[in-house]
Amino acid sequence: SWWETGVRVVSLSHYGVSTYAHGTGTKGGLTSLGRELLENMYSIGVVLDVSHLSEESFWEALDLFPGPVIASHNNCRALVPGDRQFSDEQIRALIKRDAVIGVALDAWMLYPGWIKGKTSNTVVSMEAVVDQMEHIHRLAGNSRNVAIGSDLDGGFGKEQCPHDLDTIADLQTIPRLLKKRGYTNGDVENIMWKNWLRLFQQAWS
Incomplete structure (x- = not known):
């Protein structure tokens, strides 16, 4: 089974329509499969990742799946419009499920x-990443x-990253930016690693 081969988190779609669900850029819900x-x-304890689901698939999946939920790499539609991002309503629904949302x-x-191939990454800094985190934090009322989320898996290069992200080590600028906005050490630890660890430990303990 998937579980025996090490699968612990599953997303149902990417761009377009998959065997299991409508994804980014499409309209429609889950398939019967x-x-x-x-x-x-749910029966074996796999976590559901709702990133990339179409809006209809998102709501249907949340309704049908009672287990632990994450959004591995998703941002906020209130800050950057588009169906790839979550509406505040979707974010609140995930917060209600005690999900963790990884900012991309x-x-x-x-x-x-942003226009791919035309817009320069000089217009985007790591502050924009923290803006996304702060929006989710405000909706939740805490840092939990x-x-x-990163999404730095090789699908693009530095040209499509914040200009002040040179290597993966520069993720360590996030604590400083959060603290500059008044976040506590506990908040920073939650955002940097504790939230993921807590969710996965609870899911698989």
Whole structure:
């Protein structure tokens, strides 16, 4: 089974329509196989990742799946419009489920009006990443539901990252930026690593 091979988190779609669900850029819900997959995931303890789901698929998945939920790499539509981002209503629904939302560092998800291949990353800094974190924090009223999602998996290079992110080590600028905005050491630890650790420990203990 997937579990025996080490699978612990599953997302149902990416761009377009998958075997299981409608994804980014499409309209529609889960397929019958997607609904069946959610049942099987819950029965063995697999975590659901709702990133990239279409809005209809998102709500249907939350309704059908009672287990732990994450959004591994997603940002806020209130700051950067588009169906790839979550509305405040979606974010509040995830907070209600005690989900963790990982903020993505892809520049087009951080800057409204970004045009791939044309917009320069000089317009995006790590402050924009913290803006996304702060929006989720404000909706939650605490630092429990936001974390680093990154999305730095090789699908693009530095040209599509914040200009002050040179290597992965520069994620360590986030604590300083958070503290500058008044976040406590506990908040910073939650966002940097504790939220992910807590959710996964609870899911698989």
